[in-house]
Amino acid sequence: MDRKKAESQLQQSEELNSALFNDHAAVMLLIDPNTGEIRDANVAAVDYYGWPRDQLVGMFIQNINTLSPDEVKQEMQRAESRARTFFEFRHRRADASIRDVAVFSSRVHTGEEGLLYSIIHDITDQKKAEAALATRTQVFLLALAVLCLMLLGLVVRLVMILRQRKRAEDALQQKSALLAKAEQLAQLGSWTRDMATNGLTCSDEAYRLFGCTPQELTPTYTGFLERVHPLDRETLACKHSVSVRMGIEADEFEYRILRKDTGEVRYINERCEHVRDASGTVIRTIGICQDITERKLAEHQTTIQLKLIACSAASPLSDLLTMALDEVEQLLNSSISFWHFVEPDQKTLSLQQWSTATLERFCTSQGRGMHYNIDQAGVWVDCVRERKGVIHNDYVSLPHRRGLPEGHAEIVREMVAPVIRQDAIVAIMGVGNKSTDYTPEDLSTLSFLADVIWEIITRKKTEEALRQFNQELEKRVRKRTWELEEANRQLEAFSYSVSHDLRAPLRGLTGLTRILLGKHTTGLSEEGRKLCVLINDNATAMGLLIDDLLFFSQAERTALHVSPxxxxxxxxxxxxELGSTEDTARVDFQLQELPPIEADPCLLRQVWLNLLANAVKYSSKKEHPVVQVRAELKDGQAVYHVQDNGAGFDMQHAHKIFDVFKRVHSTKDFAGTGVGLAIVQQIITRHGGRVWAQGEPDKGATFSFTLNVVETERMKSNQQ
Incomplete structure (x- = not known):
């Protein structure tokens, strides 16, 4: 029984020792001191070195230690003899990284075999810190030596240094004052956020921007968000979070804050950069913040001005005034606003408009358009007496205030600004009931917008007068148009008459020559038959010329019927359609996909007919004629090109190529009337486009034209 108990205890002891070795958090190795072979390694060692256990066990410590094999053997001998048990080495891991390690090693016996039991600790960070400390120590000693030399020099030149010091102190004081003023003028503060603790460190200027002291602002990111405007708080926090998660190195934000000292709303522009550790995790964010309230107000003023200008073009005066008051009310964080006109006598007022919010939520009293004397008005007419804008931040305490009519909005504070033209007050704009006191900057904004609105009103009155003038002018234009249309109708009748009168003798000529060539050809000489053919060809050409001229005349007057x-x-x-001729059949026709447009289909078809017929005609004498049609989109227009490799032309004649009867090739070489390109130019010009040509003798020509592109679902489906 005692033996079994001893064996059981021995087995438990071995299991305990095995567990202490394998499950221990420290890196442990059993090494053969004679060969350096790793006989065993615990789980921590496998995790640390990165090799699988079956590979790590069986490796040699010389594969891991960066020392030479001889040096490693010497160190193992020291450990085996217990001459030394603590070592510092550099070990190589499976990922090829080199780490500094502290090794505690001593000899242990496992049966008859003696092994080195080594415990390894990573001291890489400690080594770096020690190196940094050594560097700082050296720098400190060097600085100390330099300081000693400087002190020695100071003793020798004490009087001179004292004088220089005085001058330097004066200069430094001036520079410090200038720097402080520059920081204040720039309104630029800085901050640092610790991502681990959420702590926030701000500069003095940052506290000033937020209107609080360091004691009043909780030094955390959460405390900072409490100073952000409630409507921007959640959005800003989300943007900050996204910026960190998306790996953005630097970012920029705009948001509003509520100053703690005045409750005033200010606009802040923030720029920040993220600092990351070796693993890429953001550990710190550094940023600067700048007050851009004045810039944002200027932008809002410009936006309001543009909105009012757009509104004035399509809305009556009352809607324009309402919109102006709504915009100004929102910009100045007020809840009521009004607009009064002042009569030329400078004694009578008329209530022209309240804002939408004032009428819907606060004021139900009547009086729009009512005229009454300035002496009967409330304290807001102080701006008329003083001829400048006024602010009443404590309305209730004003001794000269009057009672408000029934249904009138309660007044807590108000601000009004007069509009002065030619030394006379013409209008008054006012706002009221801001949650905080109005400031001189608010009054400046109100005065500016009141002037802008008055200019728009004046312009609208001018536009009304101009509209009446245009109506009268339109009557005259309609009359002149009718007269022109009548003249065109007469010209069209004349064109048809001339066309008919010219065609009749031409038909006679062609008919007679056919009779001569058909029934009397035996009585004609060879020269006579040639003359008859020539007469017939010329009559045919004359007929084509009459058709082209008639089309050219009609194309200018025909109404455009635009469709996709x-x-x-x-x-x-x-x-x-052109493919029936022998010349067309020989052409290598290359057609690319063309963008759709809206135009007159009949007229545009004539454009393509003329350009393609010319391309075929002038390339017909080439052995391998090529005609290419392509297009591209540019600046909102479609540019179409018809290119051939035919006869081409000299660019010095390009200016006249689209004129009627102006040809650059002889009719002996290429038949034609000289009107086709003029028709093309006329049609494209009527569609608001332009046409041009480029060419080179015997190398072909390219004719191009532009048309406006209309991208609609209807056109896309039509294209499909």
């Missing part, structure tokens, strides 16, 4: 056009389909169809 699938340009790719139209060009393909026009070329197929």
């Amino acid at each position: 056009i699938n340009m790719t389909a139209m060009v393909r169809g026009v070329f197929e």
